[in-house]
Amino acid sequence: MRHTDETFTTCAAATPPENRTQYTEHGPLRYAAFDLDGTALDERGHPVNGLDEALRRLRARGMRPLLITGRSAVSFRRTAAAHMALTTFEEPWLLSHGNALMDHAAGTVTVRRALPSGLAARLVQAGVPDLVVETAGLLVAHTRRAALAYALAYALPRSAVQLAPDLALATGEPELSVTVFGAGVEIARHLTDIRHDLNHVAAFGGCVLRPEGTCKATALAEHLTAHYDDPDGLSATAAFGDARNDACLLHSAALGVAVQGADAIAVRHCDVHLDVPLADHLAGFDPSRAVGRSGDTRRAAGGRPCSGAHDERP
Incomplete structure (x- = not known):
């Protein structure tokens, strides 16, 4: 079992954090995974300016925009209904930190990891x-x-x-x-x-x-394997987030991007910390020339997606 603290948090030019020293230019990235609150949504709960167009541009460049959030299905349904830009993300959407998959078109929610019954x-x-x-x-x-x-x-x-x-x-x-x-x-x-x-x-x-083992990096790796038959999909993923529960994903992806205003733990584990709005960064994003950590530093010991970064204290 794992006991940690959790905080609510409501990276054009960009700078790599000083503690990242090994960088490499990857082959073309195939996936772009986004956190919701504080990343794809602003502090008012609205999609960040230019999000819809930015996601369409990523698709045109051969990337699949994916959404992974801590939100429950009940909460996310209300948000998606109010902001149609979110439907630009490829389905299914990963909810509850990736423990559930929502297929909006089919009207289904599939539970992948749950607590013991009762x-x-x-x-x-x-x-x-x-x-x-x-x-x-x-x-x-x-x-x-x-x-x-x-x-x-x-x-x-x-x-x-x-x-x-x-x-x-x-x-x-x-x-x-x-x-x-x-x-x-x-x-x-x-x-x-x-x-x-x-x-x-x-x-x-x-x-x-x-559920034990809840981790966005683990959930996304499992999803890319099951849904796209891509067991090494994290090595072709750019991940975008702002909070501690994103840190493991930012650490494990080929390219981890902490957006403006990201907390210290997310920044500690990213490759790039943005100093411009997310949509501005994505406007010039080239998946064929993305720079991130070298491959031998992307995974925790044993090749596991989960590095434990989301358990760190500030």
């Missing part, structure tokens, strides 16, 4: 007070207080979170995450025999349980 109900029975469980199609709260806290924390309307004190609405559904509210709530003692990742979230004084 974990949320087990925590309720153990007396954990306020929690919300995320499934492929629902957000279900145990209490009204938890529903309101979740809606406020993730900028959702209260109606997006269903209320079911016994969590019956989530019964039998794969659980993608369980969010527990309350700084003083101790849940680790209830999880000693459960395989999981536990992230403490300072923004609301609680924690989020996710």
Whole structure:
């Protein structure tokens, strides 16, 4: 199991971070993977200026624009419906840190990695007070207080979170995450025999349980293998992100790009930190001449996509 801290964060000219010393010019990149909040979306939750045209230009240059976000399916559906530019990303979209795949055209969400069945109900029975469980199609709260806290924390309307004190609405559904509210709530003692990742979230004084091994780099590598039959796809990927939960992907991709305003951990693990808006950078982006780390530094020991970068503290 993995226990870490997590933060909410709402790289034309660009500079490589000083700690990157080995660079190489890659063959043509085939994929461009984007984080959503703080990367493809601005601080107001709107697509960054010029995003739609930039993605179309990448397609014209032979790249597949992919989306990988920590958002739940419920949250992402609302955002995609409001901003059609997001539909320019190639489907399926990778949600919940890549643990779920949404095919908008087919109207389906496929769970690839889930928590042990019935974990949320087990925590309720153990007396954990306020929690919300995320499934492929629902957000279900145990209490009204938890529903309101979740809606406020993730900028959702209260109606997006269903209320079911016994969590019956989530019964039998794969659980993608369980969010527990309350700084003083101790849940680790209830999880000693459960395989999981536990992230403490300072923004609301609680924690989020996710499937063990949750990692954007791992999820994208698995997706490129399964969907495109490209087991070495990360070595042909440019990744764009802004936050700590993007750090592993920025580190593992052939080219990791931290956008303007990215946090320190994301910058530490990128190849390029932008000092211009994302769309401006993409306007001159040439996938045939992208420069990133040399191949022997892209992967963690043993060739695993996950480097553990997203677990680092500031």
